[in-house]
Structure formats: structure tokens, C-alpha cells
Amino acid sequence: MSKRVGIEVSIAIAEAVGLARAEVIPAYPITPQTHIVEHLSEMVANAELDAEFVPVESEHAAMSCCCGSSAAGARTFTSSSAQGLSLMSEVLYIASTMRLPMVMVVANRAMSAPISIWNDHQDIMIQRDTGWIQTFAENGQEAVDLTLHAFRVSEDRNVSLPIMVNIDGFTLSHVIEPIELPDQEDVDRFLPPFKPRYKLDPRRPITMGPVGIPEVYTEAKVAHDMAMKKAKRYILKAWNEFEEIFGRKYNPIESYRTEDAEVLLVTMGSISETAMTAVDTMRDAGQKVGLLRIRLWRPFPGQEFRRAVGKTKILAVIDRCLPPGALCGPVGAELRSLFYKIPGSPKIFSFVAGLGGRDVTVERFEEIVDKARAFAKKRPRELYEVIGVREK
Amino acid sequence: MKEVRIHGRGGQGGVTSAELVATAAIAEGKYAQAFPSFGPERRGAPVAAFIRVSDKQIRTREKVYHPDIVMVLDPSLPRLVKVAEGIKDDGIVILNTELTADQVRETFGINSRLAMVDATKIALEELGLPITNTTMLGALLKATGIVGKDALFEALEKRFGRLAEKNKAALERAYNETVIA
Amino acid sequence: MANSDAIVGWKTITFGCHILEPGNAANFRTGDWRSQRPVVDKEKCIKCGMCWVFCPDMAYNQDEEGYFVVDLEYCKGCGICAHECPKDAITMVPEEG
Numbered sequence: 001m002s003k004r005v006g007i008e009v010s011i012a013i014a015e016a017v018g019l020a021r022a023e024v025i026p027a028y029p030i031t032p033q034t035h036i037v038e039h040l041s042e043m044v045a046n047a048e049l050d051a052e053f054v055p056v057e058s059e060h061a062a063m064s065c066c067c068g069s070s071a072a073g074a075r076t077f078t079s080s081s082a083q084g085l086s087l088m089s090e091v092l093y094i095a096s097t098m099r100l101p102m103v104m105v106v107a108n109r110a111m112s113a114p115i116s117i118w119n120d121h122q123d124i125m126i127q128r129d130t131g132w133i134q135t136f137a138e139n140g141q142e143a144v145d146l147t148l149h150a151f152r153v154s155e156d157r158n159v160s161l162p163i164m165v166n167i168d169g170f171t172l173s174h175v176i177e178p179i180e181l182p183d184q185e186d187v188d189r190f191l192p193p194f195k196p197r198y199k200l201d202p203r204r205p206i207t208m209g210p211v212g213i214p215e216v217y218t219e220a221k222v223a224h225d226m227a228m229k230k231a232k233r234y235i236l237k238a239w240n241e242f243e244e245i246f247g248r249k250y251n252p253i254e255s256y257r258t259e260d261a262e263v264l265l266v267t268m269g270s271i272s273e274t275a276m277t278a279v280d281t282m283r284d285a286g287q288k289v290g291l292l293r294i295r296l297w298r299p300f301p302g303q304e305f306r307r308a309v310g311k312t313k314i315l316a317v318i319d320r321c322l323p324p325g326a327l328c329g330p331v332g333a334e335l336r337s338l339f340y341k342i343p344g345s346p347k348i349f350s351f352v353a354g355l356g357g358r359d360v361t362v363e364r365f366e367e368i369v370d371k372a373r374a375f376a377k378k379r380p381r382e383l384y385e386v387i388g389v390r391e392k
Numbered sequence: 393m394k395e396v397r398i399h400g401r402g403g404q405g406g407v408t409s410a411e412l413v414a415t416a417a418i419a420e421g422k423y424a425q426a427f428p429s430f431g432p433e434r435r436g437a438p439v440a441a442f443i444r445v446s447d448k449q450i451r452t453r454e455k456v457y458h459p460d461i462v463m464v465l466d467p468s469l470p471r472l473v474k475v476a477e478g479i480k481d482d483g484i485v486i487l488n489t490e491l492t493a494d495q496v497r498e499t500f501g502i503n504s505r506l507a508m509v510d511a512t513k514i515a516l517e518e519l520g521l522p523i524t525n526t527t528m529l530g531a532l533l534k535a536t537g538i539v540g541k542d543a544l545f546e547a548l549e550k551r552f553g554r555l556a557e558k559n560k561a562a563l564e565r566a567y568n569e570t571v572i573a
Numbered sequence: 574m575a576n577s578d579a580i581v582g583w584k585t586i587t588f589g590c591h592i593l594e595p596g597n598a599a600n601f602r603t604g605d606w607r608s609q610r611p612v613v614d615k616e617k618c619i620k621c622g623m624c625w626v627f628c629p630d631m632a633y634n635q636d637e638e639g640y641f642v643v644d645l646e647y648c649k650g651c652g653i654c655a656h657e658c659p660k661d662a663i664t665m666v667p668e669e670g
Contacts, residue, residue, distance in 0.1 A: 206593050208589065216581060
């Protein structure tokens with residue numbers, strides 16, 4: 001039987017990594033990811049988890065060590081945030097095109113400068129194009145469930161790609177809330193031992209990571225792209241299997257009160273919960289407003305998203321990232337591409353909110369919906385609007 | 393849903409008291425959240441922690457802006473921090489203080505209902521330390537019943553092991569000595 | 574993917590771009606051009622193996638008598654072996670033609 005406990009989300013994630021029987025954990029601490037790896041190192045030190053905890057000298061080393069460990073056939077986990085994640089950046093591309101399964105929980109945090117330890121999605125959007133599968137959790141239960149799901153998908157021989165599970169720093173990582181921790185037997189049933197397609201083995205030597213001359217580089221990258229696209233099927237399959245064993249159902253795009261909606265908010269991560277409350281408030285006031293939450297960000301589930309939008313005419317997309325000089329935030333840009341020149345497609349308005357730990361409150365969501373309605377009548381001058389910014 | 397804001401100073405255990413209440417409520421089958429005011433805390437600096445307790449699933453990640461309950465661990469804090477800011481009309485402020493209700497209203501300008509106990513004195517006598525986080529939970533129980541005493545004691549035992557008994561005694565005394573006005 | 578003749582498509586490229594055949598560098602005759610080659614004077618050679626240690630292409634192999642002999646299929650004629658030989662037993666001589 002699974003047990004329902006009041007537990008800090010970071011600790012619950014570490015427990016899930018333990019239940020997944022991770023074998024190698026190279027990690028470097030950084031706020032707000034720290035509690036996850038601290039607890040894992042305690043579990044290893046107390047012999048509660050039979051794993052190698054490698055206290056590396058930097059995040060660059062952490063990710064390099066993850067590549068080695070995965071290549072050698074070990075179930076591999078790490079975690080990072082913001083500047084630390086950026087320090088991993090070059091190795092992230094290596095892990096993914098080399099098709100090395102591993103799981104990383106990213107406790108999302110703003111990028112300095114100015115120095116910020118607080119939550120937004122700028123750190124992960126930098127890594128958007130690394131070719132990792134990327135999911136976003138809305139609450140602690142999802143953080144645990146998506147972590148288990150990530151091992152299952154990553155190590156699936158049809159997928160064999162690394163996965164980042166994104167949890168909002170502090171707003172999720174540091175909250176104590178009720179979480180069902182699954183029991184070991186069920187996790188073992190869901191997650192068979194890691195059997196990689198290829199591994200480094202002196203008895204059967206192969207070369208991993210050779211040079212890719214111009215004649216083959218394009219083919220190698222297309223093979224990776226195709227693997228990402230094909231992965232969606234196995235991501236969904238693993239969510240179905242997850243439901244069969246654990247009884248909780250996950251979809252790549254979640255709809256909330258979208259029936260007859262005139263405006264749909266689009267969110268990612270833990271602000272989705274506040275957004276649901278905002279939708280309830282607006283519905284109570286007679287407004288036809290709904291919500292779409294993106295759980296699977298890479299590979300982007302375009303088909304599912306279009307289906308979820310249905311006939312709604314206005315989308316208010318919230319980015320927690322402000323790319324200076326860009327036309328709009330990355331989620332806004334993605335959705336504009338998705339609907340470009342498709343007949344009957346909705347008007348898409350892009351908003352930037354919740355940067356560097358600023359709260360996105362129910363009132364803010366109401367403001368966003370009001371603005372989207374106004375923009376639908378009179379086109380705004382810019383392709384995005386920053387919410388709650390002071391001018392003076 | 394009940395929302396609580398705890399004011400303390402870094403090192404006084406405000407986050408721990410939030411954790412104890414939330415885990416106790418969850419053990420009772422309720423839904424709860426406990427979280428600190430996120431950031432680099434310094435020992436002695438004014439800090440806040442938050443609790444939500446509800447019978448239904450809690451679907452918000454906002455900070456607590458309009459608390460039902462404010463709990464203040466340190467007697468000097470109301471001079472520095474507007475502890476009653478944003479409190480609901482029927483909200484209650486639970487203070488660690490030697491002052492009377494009239495003195496509190498006059499000195500700090502708090503108009504809400506009050507629950508008062510000299511938690512520092514109790515903590516010194518029962519624990520030998522002026523750390524009031526568990527003692528003040530007695531006042532919280534008396535003033536609000538946000539969580540059951542049994543569940544809270546169980547959470548204390550889990551958290552503190554053999555030190556739980558002293559904390560329970562301090563909590564019990566505060567419960568009995570709390571004045572509501 | 575060391576072989577520039579390997580024309581592969583994205584469907585046929587090896588998984589993760591791995592090279593699945595071990596030691597296939599031996600298939601590439603990297604010594605098909607050089608301007609000079611090493612010649613060992615067995616009178617001077619003490620079989621110390623410094624040439625074998627320093628050869629960047631691992632072109633030296635030890636024969637049955639214990640002498641180190643260069644495999645000209647792989648020798649690029651860089652002369653490091655001659656430079657390092659403590660007994661000056663190796664001379665670089667010009668390739669003809």
C-alpha cells in the first residue's frame with residue numbers, strides 16, 4: 001500500500017529516486033535544488049539506498065559523470081538549477097544525441113544578473129533545444145510521479161533519451177504538502193531494471209561519442225530529432241501504465257473547464273494550480289474562461305494541444321521567461337508557430353509573468369484574461385506584455 | 393480553508409512550527425501546505441512562514457496575503473513588522489507577549505481579535521531555552537483548533553524524538569495560559 | 574564516424590552515432606604518405622622500447638627477438654622515435670619516389 005504523508009516536495013523526490021533504485025547520483029548542490037541531493041546523499045550514507053553518490057566539483061563535472069555512468073549501464077540521476085544548469089549546458093547536448101538515458105530534476109530558478117535564487121523558467125528555456133525530453137510538474141505529487149515516469153521513459157529502449165523533470169524552485173521544492181509515496185513493489189513493477197541498448201563493456205568494446213564529419217552530422221541530428229518525435233508515443237504509453245499501477249492519470253496537455261470557453265489561459269508548472277483557482281473565480285462571476293496546462297514541453301505535443309484548444313478563439317499564454325530582444329516568450333512563440341495560417345485558429349496573446357520569484361496571483365490571471373479580451377478587439381502594439389511591471 | 397502566517401526571527405523555528413501543523417493536519421486526513429518565506433534567511437532577522445489547512449485539495453501557490461490567523465513568536469516583532477497586515481476581518485492575532493490586550497492594542501495598533509501568552513517565560517521554564525515555536529503551538533490550538541492536539545503531539549514526537557516530552561509540556565502550559573480577547 | 578566514405582542516412586546511422594566495431598582504426602592505413610621513414614640500426618638498439626612508447630600512431634611492434642619494428646602501414650614519418658631514441662639507433666631517411 002502506498003502511504004500518504006506530509007512531506008517536503010524535495011524530500012519526496014529524493015525518496016522517489018530511492019524507490020526507483022537509482023545506482024549513480026553525481027550531483028553538485030545549488031539553491032533551490034539542495035534538499036533533493038542532500039537527502040539522497042543521506043540515504044546513500046545511511047545505506048538506505050545502494051548507490052554511488054559522487055560529490056563532483058562542478059555541475060559540468062556532474063553532467064559529464066552522468067554521461068559516463070549512463071554509458072556504463074547504470075541508472076543515473078542528478079538535479080540542478082539556474083547557473084548550475086547552465087554550467088552543464090554543453091554536456092546536455094552530448095548526453096541527448098548520444099542517446100544516454102538519465103533523469104534530472106530541475107528546480108527552476110531565475111538566471112542572474114541581478115542575483116536571484118527565486119523561481120521562474122529562464123533557466124530551463126535556455127536548455128529548451130538540448131534534445132532532452134522535458135516535463136513540468138504542478139504539485140508535489142506530480143513531481144514524484146513524473147520522476148518515476150521519467151526513469152521508465154528514458155530507459156525505454158524505444159526512447160533512450162535523457163529527461164528533465166521541471167519543478168518550480170521554492171514554490172514546489174520547499175513546500176510541505178500531502179504526497180502519496182508509492183510502495184517499492186509497485187515501483188519495481190513499473191520500472192524494470194535498466195537494460196541499455198549499448199553500454200561500455202571491456203568485453204565487447206564499442207566507441208561512443210566519435211567525431212561527426214559534415215557528411216554524417218546532419219543525419220545524426222535528424223536521427224535524434226526523429227527519436228524525440230517517436231518518443232511521444234512511449235511517453236503516453238508509460239503514463240497509461242502508470243495509471244494502471246498507481247491510479248493517477250497524466251496527459252501531455254491538461255484541460256480545465258474549457259467547455260464553451262471564450263478565453264483559455266495557457267500555463268506551465270506550479271502556477272497552473274493558482275490558475276485553476278482563478279478560472280473557478282472567473283467562472284463563478286459568469287466569465288467563460290478555461291485553462292490549458294502544458295505538462296509535456298519537449299517533444300511538444302502539437303496535435304494534443306490543437307485538440308485541447310477546440311473552438312476557443314482567444315489564447316492568453318503565460319511565459320515565465322523574458323528573452324530580451326525576442327518577439328515574445330518561448331511558449332508564446334511555440335504556439336504561434338503551431339497555429340500559423342491554420343484556418344480558424346485562435347488569436348494568441350503572449351504574457352510574461354512571475355519572473356524571479358514574483359507571485360502570480362489570482363488577480364494577475366484575471367488581469368491577463370481582461371487584457372487578452374481587449375487585445376482581441378484592438379491589436380496590441382507589441383507581441384507580448386509583461387504583467388505587473390512598474391514603470392516608475 | 394484556513395490560512396496562517398507565522399512571524400518569527402531566523403532561528404526561532406517558525407518554519408518548524410509550520411511544518412508540525414501541516415504534517416499533523418495531513419496525518420488527520422486533511423490537506424495542508426507549509427512553506428517558508430523563500431530566501432536567504434539570517435539568524436535574528438524577521439522571517440515569515442505560511443500554513444494552509446483545508447478539507448479540500450488546495451489549489452493555489454500564492455503566498456498568504458490575507459491570513460485567518462497570524463502567529464508571532466517574538467515579543468519584539470510587532471514593533472518592527474506590521475504583523476496584522478492583510479488579516480481577514482474575523483482573523484485572530486496570536487502573540488507571545490507579557491502585555492495585556494489593552495496594552496497590545498495601544499502599543500501596536502492591532503484591532504483584530506487577540507490570543508496572548510507569555511511563551512518566552514514558559515519556554516524558559518519548561519525547555520530552558522527562549523525558543524517559543526512549539527510553545528506557541530499551544531496558543532494556536534487554544535485560539536483556533538486548526539488541528540487536533542493528538543495529531544500535533546504525534547508530529548512533535550516524530551520530529552523531536554526524546555525531546556518531544558518537554559515540548560509537549562510547554563505546549564500544554566501555553567494552551568492553558570492563553571488569554572483570548 | 575571516421576570513415577568519410579560512409580554515406581549513411583538518418584535511418585541507417587548507428588544508434589547514438591556509436592562505432593560498434595571495436596578497433597576499426599586499424600582499417601585506416603594512415604601511413605600511405607610520408608616524406609621520410611625511420612630505419613633502426615640493430616647494432617645500436619638496446620630494445621628499451623622508447624620508440625614504442627613515444628610513437629603517436631602506435632606504429633611500433635615488438636618482434637620475436639625483442640626488437641621494435643615500425644609498421645610502415647601506419648608510420649607517418651614524424652621522426653619522434655628518432656628524436657627520443659637514447660642510443661641514436663634510429664635514422665630518418667628520405668622516402669624515394
